[in-house]
Amino acid sequence: xxxxxxxxxxxxxxxxxxxxxxxxxxxxxxxxxxxxxxxxxxxxxxxxxxxxxxxxxxxxxxxxxxxxxxxxxxxxxxxxxxxxxxxxxxxxxxxxxxxxxxxxxxxxxxxxxxxxxxxxxxxxxxxxxxxxxxxxxxxxxxxxxxxxxxxxxxxxxxxxxxxxxxxxxxxxxxxxxxxxxxxxxxxxxxxxxxxxxxxxxxxxxxxxxxxxxxxxxxxxxxxxxxxxxxxxxxxxxxxxx
Numbered sequence: 001x002x003x004x005x006x007x008x009x010x011x012x013x014x015x016x017x018x019x020x021x022x023x024x025x026x027x028x029x030x031x032x033x034x035x036x037x038x039x040x041x042x043x044x045x046x047x048x049x050x051x052x053x054x055x056x057x058x059x060x061x062x063x064x065x066x067x068x069x070x071x072x073x074x075x076x077x078x079x080x081x082x083x084x085x086x087x088x089x090x091x092x093x094x095x096x097x098x099x100x101x102x103x104x105x106x107x108x109x110x111x112x113x114x115x116x117x118x119x120x121x122x123x124x125x126x127x128x129x130x131x132x133x134x135x136x137x138x139x140x141x142x143x144x145x146x147x148x149x150x151x152x153x154x155x156x157x158x159x160x161x162x163x164x165x166x167x168x169x170x171x172x173x174x175x176x177x178x179x180x181x182x183x184x185x186x187x188x189x190x191x192x193x194x195x196x197x198x199x200x201x202x203x204x205x206x207x208x209x210x211x212x213x214x215x216x217x218x219x220x221x222x223x224x225x226x227x228x229x230x231x232x233x234x235x236x237x238x239x240x241x
Contacts, residue, residue, distance in 0.1 A: 157170065159188060
């Protein structure tokens with residue numbers, strides 16, 4: 001092989017190597033410039049499933065999420081919404097109550113409280129009847145209060161500062177206090193205060209505002225959920241007569 005042929009082949013090999021290198025560099029640049037699509041978050045995935053009316057799949061996904069994130073108010077709300085739409089109303093109520101308690105005025109808590117209002121009455125209602133006399137004694141609301149006063153009917157207002165209907169209810173109760181004076185005792189329970197968790201749980205309070213009316217024996221004889229001034233008047237009549 002003469003010198004000229006050798007040089008030609010060498011130049012060809014160098015040119016090919018450069019071309020390959022440039023080609024690989026171009027491909028690497030393309031891949032580097034192409035943004036990687038992040039996987040949707042579990043919450044976003046559940047929301048997407050709910051939009052598609054795939055409720056059972058949404059329930060499965062949100063249950064997985066809550067297994068490691070039980071304190072997530074948004075997760076609890078989505079579990080409540082998914083079960084509500086799937087027709088699992090009792091289970092829905094459990095999640096929605098948790099969302100209200102954990103959320104403390106967050107959008108998830110507000111939405112959960114509104115959805116609780118749509119549950120059947122038997123799944124909204126607090127405890128009533130003779131068995132509640134024991135609760136009154138437990139929380140110092142029974143006839144034996146130890147202060148020597150005659151037993152008085154008691155009204156317990158379960159509320160939260162972020163709840164607008166609760167503010168309206170408070171005005172109605174203030175009016176009742178002025179009207180009835182020493183004939184009744186009005187007790188206000190903030191559900192967002194951890195020290196009230198026990199009384200909220202024992203009276204099985206769901207949406208707020210919930211107002212329970214105890215007669216002088218400490219028995220819950222009636223209740224009202226949501227704001228309605230007339231309901232306060234009606235409830236008082238039942239425990240004062």
